[in-house]
Amino acid sequence: MRAFLRGFGYAFAGIAYAVRTQRNLRVHLAIAGVVILAGWGLQVTAIEWAILVLTIGAVFSAELINTVAELAVDLLTQEYHPMAKVAKDVGAAAVLVTVVAAVGVGVAIFGPRLWRILFG
Secondary structure: OHHHHHHHHHHHHHHHHHHHHOHHHHHHHHHHHHHHHHHHHOOOOHHHHHHHHHHHHHHHHHHHHHHHHHHHHHHHOOOOOHHHHHHHHHHHHHHHHHHHHHHHHHHHHHHHHHHHHHHO
């Protein structure tokens, strides 16, 4: 049981490291805060909350995996290598794809509500 619980400590240490060192993750955290406040203020449904939570989790996960890829590449080589660049670019692309999908979710959930408020 101790080893199991210790695993949570390692995971939280990884999250703390990423928050401390990855600017984009901090940006995503701030945006997630705005989304949560908007969801609360615009009274999204339980299903919409589930979708928003999964989407926020997907963006964070993509950013964390990208951080792992960047650290692994940096550990393997300190010199420029075309494949190292590709690995980092593909990791960044994964985050971008996830964020674009998250924006789509946000538009689908918040768009009609904001439209009614603005153009009623």
